[in-house]
Amino acid sequence: MPKVGMEPIRRAALVQATIDEIGASGSLDVTVSQIAKRAGMSSALAHHYFGGKEQIFLAAMRHTLAVYAAEVRGALGMADSPRTRIEAIVRAGFGTTNFRREVVSAWLNFYVLAQTSGEAGRLLNVYQRRLHANLLYNLRPLVGDKAEEVAQRIGGLIDGIYLREALGTKTTNGSKATAMVLAALDLELGQGK
């Protein structure tokens, strides 16, 4: 049965299974066996390819962050003004790829992981800094030296909406969430009332 060149396929399957399993169970308390089973292989194979549980988690996190980053980059490419670029960032964050319940739940758990795993913390920091830098850069032409605090508020609001989605009371769909942040943005830009 053994084919050759399985490694990348297995790795990808494990990464996806990890995100799904964490998302579905809503907790980092998933066993390697569960993940491996979902990915259609034995737990021994998971260990073979990744070496250990932590590395599986980190790979899953990297993937999640990479998908998000790619989405943002793609959206930014289509935008040509500061305002539309900020909109792009927001829309990408709440797009259907990232804003499904399981994915958000996985995110939340990555935040928890970041509290104990140095590497996970570093990864999350990179994401946060990038988001902040993006917002800041595009806000500067719009609000000048207020950009820093505005970026802080918009970024905080985005994270907060994610958190609330994870708890999952209100089934805020993505476009509603986007609208909420953009409304706040309008206010910040002094166009609202």
Added chain:
Amino acid sequence: MPKVGMEPIRRAALVQATIDEIGASGSLDVTVSQIAKRAGMSSALAHHYFGGKEQIFLAAMRHTLAVYAAEVRGALGMADSPRTRIEAIVRAGFGTTNFRREVVSAWLNFYVLAQTSGEAGRLLNVYQRRLHANLLYNLRPLVGDKAEEVAQRIGGLIDGIYLREALGTKTTNGSKATAMVLAALDLELGQGK
């Protein structure tokens, strides 16, 4: 050594130790033994008084929420206008009692717990609903029928700032956090620019 009337003391010690332990370790992966040790007793005694780990967690969560609620209630009592009442809510949330790193970390983990434990989810829902209702009620006289969406945004921002504190990059102190939310509030009330 056994004194009488220990039950409430032991329970309180265990609850506090649970919060501290979760906060310190940044994870729900704390053992009953760790908690019991921190509270100065054997793990068997912890089981004796609470019956099981989950119930210890729930008691700790109830306590955290109760402390928060008490703080808000206290602050509200001193305020007499909608605007100051909203300020009171915000200030209470970021007061020194609730906004210490370990406590915030414990909160974050309670969010995770809420994803798997029905009872924990219910508790957190009560808190969220209460916060929302408080904001809504006091925003109504200030912004009329926009109150709903404004409450959503302010509440989201509060949660987001908590989340960022948990990650702990920026050591946002409480007053800075308060200022940030109040600035957003001013914008919403159309007084900013």
Added chain:
DNA sequence: TTTTTTGTTGATTGACGAGTCAATAAACAA
């Protein structure tokens, strides 16, 4: 004083899970 209730723990049980290993098998290289 005896009995019961309350407080307390060390030792044990039973389950579960991460990680290892030896064995098997297909593909590929020599």
Added chain:
DNA sequence: TTGTTTATTGACTCGTCAATCAACAAAAAA
């Protein structure tokens, strides 16, 4: 063909942990 690399797993080890239990101690009730 034969040896080597890659893929794969079932079985096993070792540790950990929640939960239980038997036993002991002190206070209160009888």
